[in-house]
Amino acid sequence: xxxxxxxxxxxxxxxxxxxxxxxxxxxxxxxxxxxxxxxxxxxxxxxxxxxxxxxxxxxxxxxxxxxxxxxxxxxxxxxxxxxxxxxxxxxxxxxxxxxxxxxxxxxxxxxxxxxxxxxxxxxxxxxxxxxxxxxxxxxxxxxxxxxxxxxxxxxxxxxxxxxxxxxxxxxxxxxxxxxxxxxxxxxxxxxxxxxxxxxxxxxxxxxxxxxxxxxxxxxxxxxxxxxxxxxxxxxxxxxxxxxxxxxxxxxxxxxxxxxxxxxxxxxx
Amino acid sequence: xxxxxxxxxxxxxxxxxxxxxxxxxxxxxxxxxxxxxxxxxxxxxxxxxxxxxxxxxxxxxxxxxxxxxxxxxxxxxxxxxxxxxxxxxxxxxxxxxxxxxxxxxxxxxxxxxxxxxxxxxxxxxxxxxxxxxxxxxxxxxxx
Numbered sequence: 001x002x003x004x005x006x007x008x009x010x011x012x013x014x015x016x017x018x019x020x021x022x023x024x025x026x027x028x029x030x031x032x033x034x035x036x037x038x039x040x041x042x043x044x045x046x047x048x049x050x051x052x053x054x055x056x057x058x059x060x061x062x063x064x065x066x067x068x069x070x071x072x073x074x075x076x077x078x079x080x081x082x083x084x085x086x087x088x089x090x091x092x093x094x095x096x097x098x099x100x101x102x103x104x105x106x107x108x109x110x111x112x113x114x115x116x117x118x119x120x121x122x123x124x125x126x127x128x129x130x131x132x133x134x135x136x137x138x139x140x141x142x143x144x145x146x147x148x149x150x151x152x153x154x155x156x157x158x159x160x161x162x163x164x165x166x167x168x169x170x171x172x173x174x175x176x177x178x179x180x181x182x183x184x185x186x187x188x189x190x191x192x193x194x195x196x197x198x199x200x201x202x203x204x205x206x207x208x209x210x211x212x213x214x215x216x217x218x219x220x221x222x223x224x225x226x227x228x229x230x231x232x233x234x235x236x237x238x239x240x241x242x243x244x245x246x247x248x249x250x251x252x253x254x255x256x257x258x259x260x261x262x263x264x265x266x267x268x
Numbered sequence: 269x270x271x272x273x274x275x276x277x278x279x280x281x282x283x284x285x286x287x288x289x290x291x292x293x294x295x296x297x298x299x300x301x302x303x304x305x306x307x308x309x310x311x312x313x314x315x316x317x318x319x320x321x322x323x324x325x326x327x328x329x330x331x332x333x334x335x336x337x338x339x340x341x342x343x344x345x346x347x348x349x350x351x352x353x354x355x356x357x358x359x360x361x362x363x364x365x366x367x368x369x370x371x372x373x374x375x376x377x378x379x380x381x382x383x384x385x386x387x388x389x390x391x392x393x394x395x396x397x398x399x400x401x402x403x404x405x406x407x408x409x410x411x
Contacts (some may be wrong), residue, residue: 058395061355061370066377074372077290084286091281109276116280123287128354132317138324144317146327146401205353211373212288212354267401 010133013050021158026187038171042233045167047256059216080111085221111169115193117226121219126201127212275283303349310345332407341386357394383410
């Protein structure tokens with residue numbers, strides 16, 4: 001079928017609507033890190049992650065669980081990719097389960113790995129976008145992707161998802177995040193890592209028709225890394241354990257979840 | 269390589285190889301799939317980048333599309349074929365919405381129920397995806 005949307009226009013639109021909100025999201029959350037305790041930001045990020053995980057596993061057709069035992073090689077491949085996603089990042093971060101406290105001996109590597117972990121699902125999203133741009137019968141890029149409401153939903157998601165990365169940056173790279181000079185450069189690096197898989201997916205998906213659920217399965221696995229990295233600071237800290245502290249962490253978690261839930265409402 | 273030590277480099281390399289392999293396999297598998305034949309008396313819905321049965325060309329989301337009209341008491345069979353590159357969901361309010369059903373690319377979902385309640389029931393995709401907006405406005409009319 002002849003493409004109804006040109007590659008350059010659709011690719012640039014995808015790039016802009018992914019990279020700019022991602023950078024803005026990182027700036028917001030790391031800026032908030034100057035006023036809000038890292039632990040609470042981690043709770044906020046974890047709230048976002050709960051929804052993100054649902055989204056990503058949904059994109060993988062729930063790892064083909066609806067097929068029962070009849071999925072064959074496809075189903076095996078999907079599940080294997082989930083496993084690879086988990087193992088790959090756990091392997092890359094050999095300090096994952098060390099006893100060091102966040103922010104002390106850790107470095108910029110953790111937010112980098114979280115950016116990869118969260119960004120991988122963009123391969124699937126980008127593929128879907130590229131494929132849609134190449135096969136849609138619409139000549140309007142906004143219409144092709146569900147109109148203004150769906151566009152707003154996407155932009156909001158791309159602001160919120162990198163906040164999981166930003167929360168890890170605030171928690172695990174405390175020394176760097178407090179430096180005014182290197183701060184924006186770090187965020188730029190994190191944005192690039194988050195966006196690259198999405199762009200690769202969009203570019204290849206435009207020209208090649210292939211099944212994107214495999215990428216979502218991989219992304220579901222890698223998100224486990226982000227989950228554990230966001231969860232860890234929730235169980236540490238110098239604040240005494242009180243019901244009030246637990247309530248505060250709970251409320252920040254709900255806040256993060258509610259933000260991404262509201263963003264998803266635009267999509268329905 | 270100040271920020272990325274050898275372990276991370278190896279992990280990234282493995283990821284690149286894995287992703288390349290996935291693209292190759294997924295591309296190959298995608299080529300061999302074809303939609304199911306329409307069964308007499310059943311409804312066939314094709315999910316793709318243009319929505320359910322080309323919703324985008326039928327004025328959604330302002331208009332409902334596709335619309336399935338049946339008489340009360342009819343046994344309704346709907347086969348949904350996903351010809352897209354991403355998974356799609358399929359739900360019918362009241363009749364088929366008790367669990368999240370997702371259809372992987374190139375696969376079908378066959379749904380059968382008895383239309384025993386009159387009214388208009390929304391047909392929609394239950395998962396988040398870029399063309400999700402076009403799959404929110406289907407309708408089952410039971411008269």
